[in-house]
Amino acid sequence: MNKILVAYVSRTGNTRKMADFISEGIRFSGHDPVLKKISEIKNEKDLEGYDGFIFGCPTYHRDMTSGMKTFLFIAERANLVGKMGGAFGSYTHSGESAQMVFDTMEFVFKMDMVDLGALNLKEAIIDTPDGLKACQEYGKAVGQKFGS
Numbered sequence: 001m002n003k004i005l006v007a008y009v010s011r012t013g014n015t016r017k018m019a020d021f022i023s024e025g026i027r028f029s030g031h032d033p034v035l036k037k038i039s040e041i042k043n044e045k046d047l048e049g050y051d052g053f054i055f056g057c058p059t060y061h062r063d064m065t066s067g068m069k070t071f072l073f074i075a076e077r078a079n080l081v082g083k084m085g086g087a088f089g090s091y092t093h094s095g096e097s098a099q100m101v102f103d104t105m106e107f108v109f110k111m112d113m114v115d116l117g118a119l120n121l122k123e124a125i126i127d128t129p130d131g132l133k134a135c136q137e138y139g140k141a142v143g144q145k146f147g148s
Contacts, residue, residue, distance in 0.1 A: 002031045002146045003049065004084070006139075008056035009038045009067050014090040014123045015058045018135050022054060022088060022119075025139020031146065033139070038071040044078035052084035052142055055105065059089055059097035068097070072104055085111035086142045088119040088135070095120045114141050 004026050010016035023033035034050070041047065055075070057068040085105045089098030102118035105111045119138040125131040 002051035021135030022139035025136035029143025
C-alpha cells in the first residue's frame with residue numbers, strides 16, 4: 001500500500017471537498033491517502049515518506065493562490081523527481097490554476113503525472129454526482145499508476 005499526500009488550499013471549502021473525494025478514490029484503489037492543508041507543510045522534510053502527491057488549488061483572478069506558489073517552492077526543494085503525481089482545482093469562471101500546478105509538477109519537478117492531466121471542476125459541479133465521480137476517478141487513476 002502506497003502513501004499518497006493530497007495537499008490543498010481552499011478558501012471557500014470547495015477545493016477541500018474535491019480533496020476529500022479524491023482521497024476516497026485513492027482508498028478505492030487500495031492505497032493510503034493523507035490529507036493536509038498546504039499551510040501545515042512548513043518545509044521540504046514535511047514531504048518525506050510519501051510515494052505520490054496530488055496538489056490542489058482553486059483559481060482566483062486567473063491565477064493560483066500566493067500560498068500555493070510558496071508551497072510549490074517548498075515542494076521543489078523536496079526533490080520529487082519520478083514520484084507519482086496529480087493536480088486539481090476548483091473555479092468559478094476561468095480555471096487556470098490546476099493546469100499551472102500540474103505543469104509545474106510535470107516540467108519543473110519532473111514527476112510521473114497521471115495521464116488524465118489536471119482535474120479542474122467548476123464550483124457548481126463539485127457537490128453533484130458527476131463532480132463526486134470525477135474526483136473519485138481521479139484519485140483512483142493516481143492510485144492505479146502504482147499497480148495493484
